[in-house]
Amino acid sequence: MSRITTARGAAVIAAVAASALVLSACSGSGGGGESGAPVDTSKLIIGLDSDQAALGYDPVRYGTGQRMFFEGIYDSLFRLDEEGQVVPDLVTSFEYNEDSTQLTLDLDTEATFDDGSTLTADLVKQNLDARGGADLSAYSGFAEGGQNEISDVTVVDDDTVTLTFTRPQAGFEANLVMPGGAIVGPTGAADRATLDSTPDGSGPLSIDADATVKGNSYLLVKKEDNPDAENYPFDSYEFRPILDPQARVNAAISGEVDLANIGSDQQAQVESAGTGLVANGGTVQNIIAFDKKGALGPQWADPRVYQALSMAIDRETYVGAVHPGNLPTANAMPADSPGFLPELDEQYAYDPEGAKELLAEAGYPDGFAFDFTINQGSQRDLEALQPYWEAIGVKMTLKNAASTEELFAVVSTEPLGGPLPLTWTNPLGNVFGVLFGFANFHKAENPDIQAAAGAYGAAQDDAAKETALQDLNRAIVDSGWLIPLYEQLSPWAYNEAKVAELTFPGAESFPILSAIQPAS
Amino acid sequence: MLIFVLKRVAWAILTLLIASWIAFVLVHLSGSTPGGVALGQSATPEQVFAYNESVGWYDPWIQQYLAWVGQVLQGNLGVSLIDGRPIGPDIAKRLPVTAALALGGTILSAVIGIVLGVVAAVRGGAVDRAITVITGIMLSLPAFWVGILLVYVFAVQMRLLPATGFVPFDVSPEKWFKSLVLPVLTIALTSAGFIARQTRASMAESLAQEHIRTLRAVGTPTNRIVYVHALRGASLPILASVAVQFIVLFGGSVMIELLFALPGIGQAMQAAVGSADLPFVQALVLVATLVVVFVNVLLETLNRTLDPKLRTS
Numbered sequence: 001m002s003r004i005t006t007a008r009g010a011a012v013i014a015a016v017a018a019s020a021l022v023l024s025a026c027s028g029s030g031g032g033g034e035s036g037a038p039v040d041t042s043k044l045i046i047g048l049d050s051d052q053a054a055l056g057y058d059p060v061r062y063g064t065g066q067r068m069f070f071e072g073i074y075d076s077l078f079r080l081d082e083e084g085q086v087v088p089d090l091v092t093s094f095e096y097n098e099d100s101t102q103l104t105l106d107l108d109t110e111a112t113f114d115d116g117s118t119l120t121a122d123l124v125k126q127n128l129d130a131r132g133g134a135d136l137s138a139y140s141g142f143a144e145g146g147q148n149e150i151s152d153v154t155v156v157d158d159d160t161v162t163l164t165f166t167r168p169q170a171g172f173e174a175n176l177v178m179p180g181g182a183i184v185g186p187t188g189a190a191d192r193a194t195l196d197s198t199p200d201g202s203g204p205l206s207i208d209a210d211a212t213v214k215g216n217s218y219l220l221v222k223k224e225d226n227p228d229a230e231n232y233p234f235d236s237y238e239f240r241p242i243l244d245p246q247a248r249v250n251a252a253i254s255g256e257v258d259l260a261n262i263g264s265d266q267q268a269q270v271e272s273a274g275t276g277l278v279a280n281g282g283t284v285q286n287i288i289a290f291d292k293k294g295a296l297g298p299q300w301a302d303p304r305v306y307q308a309l310s311m312a313i314d315r316e317t318y319v320g321a322v323h324p325g326n327l328p329t330a331n332a333m334p335a336d337s338p339g340f341l342p343e344l345d346e347q348y349a350y351d352p353e354g355a356k357e358l359l360a361e362a363g364y365p366d367g368f369a370f371d372f373t374i375n376q377g378s379q380r381d382l383e384a385l386q387p388y389w390e391a392i393g394v395k396m397t398l399k400n401a402a403s404t405e406e407l408f409a410v411v412s413t414e415p416l417g418g419p420l421p422l423t424w425t426n427p428l429g430n431v432f433g434v435l436f437g438f439a440n441f442h443k444a445e446n447p448d449i450q451a452a453a454g455a456y457g458a459a460q461d462d463a464a465k466e467t468a469l470q471d472l473n474r475a476i477v478d479s480g481w482l483i484p485l486y487e488q489l490s491p492w493a494y495n496e497a498k499v500a501e502l503t504f505p506g507a508e509s510f511p512i513l514s515a516i517q518p519a520s
Numbered sequence: 521m522l523i524f525v526l527k528r529v530a531w532a533i534l535t536l537l538i539a540s541w542i543a544f545v546l547v548h549l550s551g552s553t554p555g556g557v558a559l560g561q562s563a564t565p566e567q568v569f570a571y572n573e574s575v576g577w578y579d580p581w582i583q584q585y586l587a588w589v590g591q592v593l594q595g596n597l598g599v600s601l602i603d604g605r606p607i608g609p610d611i612a613k614r615l616p617v618t619a620a621l622a623l624g625g626t627i628l629s630a631v632i633g634i635v636l637g638v639v640a641a642v643r644g645g646a647v648d649r650a651i652t653v654i655t656g657i658m659l660s661l662p663a664f665w666v667g668i669l670l671v672y673v674f675a676v677q678m679r680l681l682p683a684t685g686f687v688p689f690d691v692s693p694e695k696w697f698k699s700l701v702l703p704v705l706t707i708a709l710t711s712a713g714f715i716a717r718q719t720r721a722s723m724a725e726s727l728a729q730e731h732i733r734t735l736r737a738v739g740t741p742t743n744r745i746v747y748v749h750a751l752r753g754a755s756l757p758i759l760a761s762v763a764v765q766f767i768v769l770f771g772g773s774v775m776i777e778l779l780f781a782l783p784g785i786g787q788a789m790q791a792a793v794g795s796a797d798l799p800f801v802q803a804l805v806l807v808a809t810l811v812v813v814f815v816n817v818l819l820e821t822l823n824r825t826l827d828p829k830l831r832t833s
Contacts, residue, residue: 196604216783
């Protein structure tokens with residue numbers, strides 16, 4: 001019997017070995033084309049960390065995180081160019097009235113939807129008039145009571161439309177890029193429920209429904225008769241949500257996807273596997289001050305308190321533990337911004353003793369206590385910061401928010417919030433939309449920040465802008481209106497044999513789809 | 521036998537109704553409402569109320585349940601609250617993935633488990649102890665970790681098999697097979713231990729039976745004793761453990777589906793629960809219950825076929 005078992009065992013081993021050989025013979029290289037061979041441009045496969053169309057195909061139901069998926073399907077009034085600047089897309093020209101309360105858009109009426117109809121001013125009005133829709137999240141700022149409320153959309157003529165705002169809105173066009181500026185066709189605009197299963201855009205790509213499995217693989221194919229189709233170098237684009245980070249990296253390294261967004265802590269693994277790696281920075285995560293006037297406690301009006309909190313954080317250790325692969329920084333602005341100041345990193349380097357001294361100078365030698373309402377996403381960060389602040393006598397009590405509403409409400413009831421990600425492609429937007437905007441419930445003033453922002457707005461040349469940005473950076477950090485923690489990187493793994501090095505529009509985490517080029 | 525099967529089917533239908541009612545009640549007690557889910561957080565209470573009213577959410581529960589059962593009997597599982605798409609076709613696309621995964625995993629783990637269990641019981645001594653250690657390791661290995669390891673070796677390093685993704689059989693049988701090898705192997709390596717332990721215990725008990733001793737005494741060949749008589753005697757608990765394995769895999773292969781990015785039922789269940797897509801959750805519970813009930817009926821029928829005593833009792 002022993003002999004029989006051994007013989008069968010050998011047969012099993014032989015069968016496994018034979019299968020492996022067959023599989024080996026069947027498998028492709030997995031790593032793209034051979035050196036010198038033309039790159040296969042029939043399909044580009046993109047692995048992503050989330051389901052890009054979890055809510056169906058209405059682009060207005062999404063945020064900027066789904067821009068790359070939707071920008072081939074839909075055109076928008078404005079778009080981001082490869083430098084991250086906002087440029088016209090469906091708009092041919094635009095102008096504001098004198099007090100910036102009206103924006104008039106001339107439209108490209110050649111854009112054609114699937115039913116053969118073309119873009120009209122009426123259609124744009126019909127799209128934007130849906131801004132009260134409860135589930136159209138990208139329109140929420142335009143709706144009544146929103147930060148960027150549009151009070152009226154007027155059709156001037158067939159190809160001209162005027163947006164009227166409730167308050168002056170310089171630079172409003174930035175809100176009309178994807179997804180807020182996406183224009184859905186007449187069928188979708190008349191009944192947005194149809195977009196749940198069928199997109200209705202004028203873009204050069206369309207969904208291949210038969211080849212698509214919701215939540216697993218979305219295949220976008222080119223509409224060859226679309227004039228913009230030639231801007232897309234690949235014939236089709238497959239988006240694969242791969243939710244597990246390790247699976248995403250595996251897929252990228254083994255060549256099953258041509259590019260994939262990965263975690264910052266996975267960069268070393270990708271590099272060591274010899275797979276292409278590129279990381280875009282530009283987003284700084286900050287603790288943000290809400291009570292800048294001391295309404296909830298006098299200490300919150302004293303910049304020295306914020307400076308002490310900043311100096312109490314060992315950023316290297318904190319970032320290494322909680323956000324490995326990202327860049328610790330005490331600058332409000334990212335490293336490649338003209339406003340970046342290396343000396344701020346030294347000034348606010350980890351120094352608990354110095355922090356205690358500052359607190360004592362401010363009149364709080366024994367520290368103080370406060371509450372901080374957090375969500376699941378910020379829990380690890382705040383739990384990591386808690387002991388640093390406790391070490392200088394500042395006791396922070398963390399409380400999990402029961403709802404989004406509760407989280408938003410803390411702007412008026414608690415001194416600090418965050419971590420809040422900020423990019424600096426639009427510095428005045430951050431200053432007036434965030435620092436003096438939603439985060440300024442108590443109506444605080446800060447002459448230094450206001451002066452620097454004013455100087456930036458008035459700057460006529462790059463040198464003046466750089467000086468103004470540096471002043472702005474210092475004023476924000478010294479005042480403690482922001483306590484910068486780290487610069488967040490958005491790393492991508494890519495198949496160097498198939499795809500040229502990825503580029504990003506400004507500080508965006510996602511490349512522009514049409515800008516992804518085959519390897520040369 | 522026919523009467524037995526008909527009786528079991530009747531019980532199965534009753535079980536389905538009870539399970540679907542429990543799922544229905546739990547969904548209603550979850551605190552979410554269709555309007556809240558479909559319209560999002562920015563919806564006003566009035567909008568949510570109007571939506572809920574339009575889908576009959578405020579009707580008496582029994583009325584809603586009967587309406588749902590009526591729709592299901594007509595093959596309509598409803599539409600997703602999240603994207604408004606029909607649930608039935610989506611589940612139909614996912615079923616073959618999970619079925620292939622669960623079936624392949626069960627068969628392979630059964631083969632490995634039964635072989636190990638039989639060898640351990642028959643050989644005893646050092647072989648038995650070695651297999652006990654091996655199955656102990658198998659039982660304690662997390663499937664997720666085993667999967668990562670297999671992917672690293674066979675997909676990332678050797679590039680023999682795909683690390684992620686699923687190819688339907690009708691697209692390419694070869695790619696379908698290759699896309700299933702690593703997930704199925706992961707399942708088998710972590711599930712076979714359970715079946716092996718069960719097989720070993722059952723075989724040991726079966727080999728100690730009087731009729732086996734008689735067969736040995738009259739000189740029946742060992743292989744015949746082991747693989748025909750003893751294994752048949754030990755088969756009921758083994759079959760039960762294999763069936764349990766299949767049921768567990770069918771409903772609980774979420775981690776495997778996530779790790780290998782497979783568009784199966786587990787992945788859908790995770791997404792539906794996470795987004796409080798109530799009709800989708802209800803439909804998935806129904807499908808999972810249907811599978812459990814079907815496997816149980818099949819198991820009981822098989823048991824009666826294998827064991828004459830059950831047929832006469």
